[in-house]
Amino acid sequence: MLDATDRSILAALADNARLSLKELAGVVKLSSPAVAERLRRLEERGVIRAFTIELDPQALGYPLQSLVRLHSLPGKLHILQAQLAAIPEIVECDKVTGEDCFIARLFVRTIEQLDEILEGISNSATTNTMIVKAQPVRRRLPPLAG
Protein backbone atom coordinates (compact mmCIF):
# COMPACT_ATOMS: atom_id res chain seq x y z
CA MET A 1 0.00 0.00 0.00
CA LEU A 2 2.60 2.54 1.13
CA ASP A 3 6.27 1.96 0.50
CA ALA A 4 9.15 3.32 2.56
CA THR A 5 9.49 6.38 0.34
CA ASP A 6 5.84 7.30 0.73
CA ARG A 7 6.20 6.99 4.45
CA SER A 8 9.22 9.26 4.48
CA ILE A 9 7.29 11.83 2.52
CA LEU A 10 4.37 11.68 4.93
CA ALA A 11 6.61 11.94 7.97
CA ALA A 12 8.41 14.93 6.53
CA LEU A 13 5.19 16.71 5.63
CA ALA A 14 3.67 15.98 9.01
CA ASP A 15 6.63 17.82 10.48
CA ASN A 16 6.43 20.67 7.99
CA ALA A 17 3.60 20.79 5.50
CA ARG A 18 5.17 23.65 3.56
CA LEU A 19 8.22 21.78 2.34
CA SER A 20 8.78 22.32 -1.35
CA LEU A 21 9.08 19.47 -3.79
CA LYS A 22 12.79 20.06 -3.99
CA GLU A 23 13.22 19.89 -0.24
CA LEU A 24 11.12 16.75 -0.10
CA ALA A 25 13.16 15.28 -2.91
CA GLY A 26 16.28 15.90 -0.86
CA VAL A 27 14.82 14.11 2.13
CA VAL A 28 13.76 11.00 0.25
CA LYS A 29 16.62 10.93 -2.26
CA LEU A 30 14.44 11.16 -5.33
CA SER A 31 14.01 13.67 -8.11
CA SER A 32 11.47 16.44 -7.75
CA PRO A 33 9.13 15.12 -10.45
CA ALA A 34 9.11 11.70 -8.84
CA VAL A 35 8.15 13.22 -5.52
CA ALA A 36 5.51 15.37 -7.18
CA GLU A 37 3.91 12.32 -8.69
CA ARG A 38 3.90 10.45 -5.38
CA LEU A 39 2.43 13.44 -3.62
CA ARG A 40 -0.29 13.74 -6.21
CA ARG A 41 -1.26 10.12 -5.72
CA LEU A 42 -1.15 10.33 -1.95
CA GLU A 43 -3.64 13.17 -2.12
CA GLU A 44 -5.73 11.49 -4.76
CA ARG A 45 -5.98 8.28 -2.75
CA GLY A 46 -7.00 10.25 0.31
CA VAL A 47 -4.01 9.20 2.36
CA ILE A 48 -3.39 12.90 2.86
CA ARG A 49 -6.71 14.34 3.89
CA ALA A 50 -5.61 17.94 4.18
CA PHE A 51 -2.74 20.36 4.54
CA THR A 52 -3.50 22.30 7.68
CA ILE A 53 -2.11 24.19 10.66
CA GLU A 54 -2.03 23.33 14.32
CA LEU A 55 -3.12 26.22 16.49
CA ASP A 56 -2.60 27.05 20.15
CA PRO A 57 -6.07 27.07 21.79
CA GLN A 58 -4.82 29.43 24.47
CA ALA A 59 -3.74 31.98 21.89
CA LEU A 60 -7.14 31.73 20.25
CA GLY A 61 -8.75 32.71 23.52
CA TYR A 62 -9.66 29.25 24.80
CA PRO A 63 -7.80 28.66 28.05
CA LEU A 64 -9.95 25.68 28.99
CA GLN A 65 -10.18 22.35 27.27
CA SER A 66 -12.67 19.73 28.30
CA LEU A 67 -13.55 16.14 27.44
CA VAL A 68 -17.18 15.20 27.87
CA ARG A 69 -18.67 11.72 27.94
CA LEU A 70 -22.21 11.74 26.67
CA HIS A 71 -24.92 9.16 27.20
CA SER A 72 -27.98 9.82 25.11
CA LEU A 73 -31.42 9.63 26.68
CA PRO A 74 -33.86 7.07 25.27
CA GLY A 75 -34.80 7.85 21.69
CA LYS A 76 -32.64 10.95 21.57
CA LEU A 77 -29.56 9.54 19.88
CA HIS A 78 -29.97 11.21 16.52
CA ILE A 79 -31.15 14.48 17.95
CA LEU A 80 -28.15 14.50 20.23
CA GLN A 81 -25.75 13.83 17.41
CA ALA A 82 -27.16 16.71 15.40
CA GLN A 83 -26.99 18.99 18.43
CA LEU A 84 -23.36 18.12 19.04
CA ALA A 85 -22.37 18.82 15.46
CA ALA A 86 -24.02 22.22 15.73
CA ILE A 87 -21.99 23.31 18.75
CA PRO A 88 -18.94 25.09 17.35
CA GLU A 89 -16.97 24.81 20.59
CA ILE A 90 -16.94 21.05 20.04
CA VAL A 91 -13.78 20.63 18.01
CA GLU A 92 -13.89 16.85 17.91
CA CYS A 93 -16.47 14.17 18.68
CA ASP A 94 -16.32 10.39 18.51
CA LYS A 95 -19.16 7.90 18.57
CA VAL A 96 -18.01 4.98 20.66
CA THR A 97 -18.96 1.55 21.92
CA GLY A 98 -19.66 0.95 25.55
CA GLU A 99 -21.50 2.73 28.27
CA ASP A 100 -21.10 6.14 26.67
CA CYS A 101 -22.40 7.10 23.27
CA PHE A 102 -20.11 9.99 22.42
CA ILE A 103 -16.90 11.57 23.60
CA ALA A 104 -16.55 15.23 22.75
CA ARG A 105 -13.66 17.63 23.04
CA LEU A 106 -14.58 21.23 23.81
CA PHE A 107 -12.63 24.45 23.71
CA VAL A 108 -14.15 26.98 26.10
CA ARG A 109 -13.32 30.38 27.54
CA THR A 110 -14.71 29.82 31.02
CA ILE A 111 -16.29 27.20 33.22
CA GLU A 112 -19.51 29.17 32.94
CA GLN A 113 -19.48 28.81 29.18
CA LEU A 114 -18.91 25.09 29.54
CA ASP A 115 -21.85 24.86 31.89
CA GLU A 116 -24.10 26.74 29.47
CA ILE A 117 -23.21 24.46 26.60
CA LEU A 118 -23.86 21.33 28.64
CA GLU A 119 -27.18 22.68 29.87
CA GLY A 120 -28.15 23.18 26.25
CA ILE A 121 -28.04 19.44 25.63
CA SER A 122 -29.29 18.31 29.02
CA ASN A 123 -32.60 17.31 27.46
CA SER A 124 -30.89 14.84 25.15
CA ALA A 125 -28.10 13.36 27.21
CA THR A 126 -26.52 12.84 30.57
CA THR A 127 -22.96 14.10 30.69
CA ASN A 128 -19.78 13.39 32.53
CA THR A 129 -17.28 16.19 32.23
CA MET A 130 -13.52 16.14 32.57
CA ILE A 131 -11.22 19.14 32.49
CA VAL A 132 -7.94 18.65 30.66
CA LYS A 133 -5.10 19.35 33.07
CA ALA A 134 -2.25 18.52 30.75
CA GLN A 135 -1.46 16.81 27.49
CA PRO A 136 1.25 14.19 28.01
CA VAL A 137 0.94 13.25 24.35
CA ARG A 138 -0.11 15.84 21.84
CA ARG A 139 -1.34 14.82 18.38
CA ARG A 140 1.36 12.77 16.75
CA LEU A 141 1.76 10.17 14.05
CA PRO A 142 1.45 6.47 14.73
CA PRO A 143 4.22 4.16 13.44
CA LEU A 144 4.31 4.30 9.65
CA ALA A 145 5.45 0.80 8.99
CA GLY A 146 2.71 -0.66 6.95
Added chain:
Amino acid sequence: MLDATDRSILAALADNARLSLKELAGVVKLSSPAVAERLRRLEERGVIRAFTIELDPQALGYPLQSLVRLHSLPGKLHILQAQLAAIPEIVECDKVTGEDCFIARLFVRTIEQLDEILEGISNSATTNTMIVKAQPVRRRLPPLAG
Protein backbone atom coordinates in the same frame (compact mmCIF):
# COMPACT_ATOMS: atom_id res chain seq x y z
CA MET B 1 -4.87 39.88 20.63
CA LEU B 2 -5.97 38.67 17.22
CA ASP B 3 -7.76 41.01 14.87
CA ALA B 4 -10.19 40.06 12.14
CA THR B 5 -7.44 39.88 9.54
CA ASP B 6 -5.35 37.49 11.62
CA ARG B 7 -8.37 35.29 12.06
CA SER B 8 -9.02 35.24 8.33
CA ILE B 9 -5.45 34.19 7.73
CA LEU B 10 -5.70 31.41 10.28
CA ALA B 11 -9.00 30.16 8.89
CA ALA B 12 -7.62 30.15 5.36
CA LEU B 13 -4.46 28.29 6.38
CA ALA B 14 -6.43 25.78 8.42
CA ASP B 15 -8.27 24.99 5.23
CA ASN B 16 -5.13 24.90 3.11
CA ALA B 17 -1.75 25.30 4.73
CA ARG B 18 0.03 25.57 1.42
CA LEU B 19 -1.53 28.82 0.25
CA SER B 20 1.09 31.22 -1.02
CA LEU B 21 1.48 34.71 0.40
CA LYS B 22 -0.07 36.12 -2.72
CA GLU B 23 -3.09 33.87 -2.45
CA LEU B 24 -3.46 34.70 1.22
CA ALA B 25 -3.14 38.36 0.40
CA GLY B 26 -6.02 37.99 -2.01
CA VAL B 27 -8.19 36.38 0.63
CA VAL B 28 -7.61 39.01 3.29
CA LYS B 29 -7.34 41.98 0.93
CA LEU B 30 -3.83 42.97 1.93
CA SER B 31 -0.48 43.08 0.17
CA SER B 32 1.93 40.17 0.24
CA PRO B 33 4.47 41.85 2.52
CA ALA B 34 1.77 42.72 5.03
CA VAL B 35 0.58 39.14 5.10
CA ALA B 36 4.14 37.86 5.38
CA GLU B 37 4.72 40.03 8.41
CA ARG B 38 1.51 38.93 10.08
CA LEU B 39 2.30 35.31 9.37
CA ARG B 40 5.77 35.71 10.83
CA ARG B 41 4.33 37.15 14.02
CA LEU B 42 1.65 34.49 14.31
CA GLU B 43 4.34 31.85 14.20
CA GLU B 44 6.64 33.78 16.50
CA ARG B 45 3.91 34.20 19.10
CA GLY B 46 3.11 30.52 18.91
CA VAL B 47 -0.43 31.01 17.69
CA ILE B 48 0.50 28.74 14.82
CA ARG B 49 2.16 25.73 16.39
CA ALA B 50 2.93 23.90 13.19
CA PHE B 51 2.16 23.43 9.54
CA THR B 52 1.13 19.83 9.19
CA ILE B 53 -0.94 17.30 7.29
CA GLU B 54 -4.01 15.37 8.30
CA LEU B 55 -3.75 11.70 7.41
CA ASP B 56 -6.29 8.95 6.95
CA PRO B 57 -5.60 6.29 9.63
CA GLN B 58 -7.18 3.63 7.47
CA ALA B 59 -4.79 4.35 4.62
CA LEU B 60 -1.89 4.13 7.04
CA GLY B 61 -2.95 0.62 7.94
CA TYR B 62 -4.88 1.39 11.12
CA PRO B 63 -8.47 0.32 10.59
CA LEU B 64 -9.27 0.51 14.30
CA GLN B 65 -9.35 3.55 16.51
CA SER B 66 -9.88 3.32 20.21
CA LEU B 67 -10.33 5.63 23.17
CA VAL B 68 -9.09 4.34 26.50
CA ARG B 69 -9.85 5.70 29.94
CA LEU B 70 -7.01 5.00 32.32
CA HIS B 71 -7.03 4.99 36.08
CA SER B 72 -3.59 4.69 37.57
CA LEU B 73 -2.95 2.23 40.37
CA PRO B 74 -1.73 3.64 43.71
CA GLY B 75 1.70 5.20 43.38
CA LYS B 76 1.95 4.41 39.68
CA LEU B 77 0.89 7.73 38.22
CA HIS B 78 4.28 8.84 36.95
CA ILE B 79 5.30 5.44 35.74
CA LEU B 80 2.04 5.17 33.86
CA GLN B 81 2.49 8.53 32.21
CA ALA B 82 5.95 7.57 31.01
CA GLN B 83 4.65 4.25 29.73
CA LEU B 84 1.87 5.92 27.79
CA ALA B 85 4.22 8.38 26.13
CA ALA B 86 6.39 5.47 25.03
CA ILE B 87 3.59 3.65 23.24
CA PRO B 88 3.71 4.89 19.64
CA GLU B 89 0.19 3.69 18.86
CA ILE B 90 -1.06 6.30 21.32
CA VAL B 91 -1.47 9.31 19.06
CA GLU B 92 -2.98 11.55 21.71
CA CYS B 93 -3.29 11.49 25.47
CA ASP B 94 -4.90 13.91 27.92
CA LYS B 95 -4.48 14.10 31.68
CA VAL B 96 -7.87 14.92 33.10
CA THR B 97 -9.74 15.68 36.28
CA GLY B 98 -12.25 13.23 37.69
CA GLU B 99 -12.44 9.55 38.16
CA ASP B 100 -10.02 8.79 35.34
CA CYS B 101 -6.45 9.99 35.16
CA PHE B 102 -5.82 9.85 31.43
CA ILE B 103 -7.74 9.50 28.21
CA ALA B 104 -5.72 8.06 25.34
CA ARG B 105 -6.46 7.68 21.66
CA LEU B 106 -4.96 4.64 19.98
CA PHE B 107 -4.57 3.66 16.37
CA VAL B 108 -4.36 -0.12 16.05
CA ARG B 109 -4.37 -2.75 13.34
CA THR B 110 -6.37 -5.39 15.16
CA ILE B 111 -8.23 -6.01 18.37
CA GLU B 112 -5.45 -8.39 19.30
CA GLN B 113 -2.90 -5.61 19.06
CA LEU B 114 -5.09 -3.40 21.23
CA ASP B 115 -5.28 -6.13 23.82
CA GLU B 116 -1.52 -6.59 23.83
CA ILE B 117 -0.91 -2.91 24.37
CA LEU B 118 -3.38 -2.71 27.24
CA GLU B 119 -1.89 -5.78 28.87
CA GLY B 120 1.46 -4.04 28.75
CA ILE B 121 0.23 -1.38 31.14
CA SER B 122 -2.02 -3.56 33.26
CA ASN B 123 0.46 -3.36 36.11
CA SER B 124 0.11 0.44 36.26
CA ALA B 125 -3.52 1.11 35.53
CA THR B 126 -7.02 -0.16 35.18
CA THR B 127 -8.47 0.57 31.79
CA ASN B 128 -11.82 1.12 30.21
CA THR B 129 -11.74 0.75 26.47
CA MET B 130 -14.04 2.17 23.83
CA ILE B 131 -13.93 1.45 20.12
CA VAL B 132 -14.58 4.41 17.85
CA LYS B 133 -17.57 3.57 15.66
CA ALA B 134 -17.79 6.89 13.84
CA GLN B 135 -16.60 10.47 14.00
CA PRO B 136 -19.59 12.83 13.91
CA VAL B 137 -17.20 15.75 14.28
CA ARG B 138 -13.69 15.48 12.94
CA ARG B 139 -10.97 17.91 14.07
CA ARG B 140 -12.15 21.41 13.30
CA LEU B 141 -11.56 24.96 14.40
CA PRO B 142 -13.48 26.54 17.25
CA PRO B 143 -15.05 29.97 16.64
CA LEU B 144 -12.31 32.51 15.97
CA ALA B 145 -13.99 35.53 17.44
CA GLY B 146 -11.68 36.56 20.17
Added chain:
DNA sequence: TCTGAAAGTTCGGCGCA
Protein backbone atom coordinates in the same frame (compact mmCIF):
# COMPACT_ATOMS: atom_id res chain seq x y z
C1' DT C 1 19.20 19.33 -16.65
C1' DC C 2 17.46 23.44 -18.02
C1' DT C 3 14.29 27.44 -18.51
C1' DG C 4 10.40 30.27 -17.92
C1' DA C 5 7.51 31.53 -14.31
C1' DA C 6 6.21 32.52 -9.79
C1' DA C 7 7.52 32.79 -5.18
C1' DG C 8 9.25 35.44 -0.98
C1' DT C 9 11.94 39.37 0.51
C1' DT C 10 13.60 44.11 0.67
C1' DC C 11 13.26 48.71 -0.22
C1' DG C 12 11.20 53.73 -0.15
C1' DG C 13 7.15 56.30 0.68
C1' DC C 14 2.46 57.00 2.28
C1' DG C 15 -1.61 57.11 5.38
C1' DC C 16 -3.63 56.45 9.76
C1' DA C 17 -3.94 56.28 14.69
Added chain:
DNA sequence: TGCGCCGAACTTTCAGA
Protein backbone atom coordinates in the same frame (compact mmCIF):
# COMPACT_ATOMS: atom_id res chain seq x y z
C1' DT D 1 5.28 60.49 15.65
C1' DG D 2 5.28 55.65 15.26
C1' DC D 3 3.31 51.71 13.35
C1' DG D 4 1.50 49.24 9.57
C1' DC D 5 0.46 49.14 4.92
C1' DC D 6 1.30 49.47 -0.16
C1' DG D 7 3.64 48.90 -4.65
C1' DA D 8 7.69 47.93 -7.28
C1' DA D 9 12.06 45.87 -8.06
C1' DC D 10 15.23 42.43 -6.77
C1' DT D 11 16.82 37.75 -5.82
C1' DT D 12 15.97 33.22 -5.14
C1' DT D 13 13.52 29.25 -5.83
C1' DC D 14 10.18 26.41 -7.91
C1' DA D 15 7.56 23.35 -11.22
C1' DG D 16 7.31 21.36 -15.72
C1' DA D 17 9.18 19.89 -20.07
